[in-house]
Amino acid sequence: MFWIKLGIVLGTFGFMEFMAWFAHKYIMHGFGWAWHKDHHNHHKGFFEKNDYYAVVFSVVASSSIIYGNTNPEFWYLTYFGIG
């Protein structure tokens, strides 16, 4: 069971690395450009609109962990969220 859980965490992590690259190239520079353009314009304070992406993804990951923890039949969502 440990290796299955570790595999889900590492597999999701690797997948998200690919997704981050893919999303950056095709989504954030596409219809997501309104949030993202600050990211390529580094002279305006500490926070950028680009940070919304981190917030949104964090909420998705946290929700997966919490839902997986409170619903035993969806236990794998916990490890998906960690990844």
Ligand SMILES: [Zn+2]
């Ligand atoms: Zn970019």
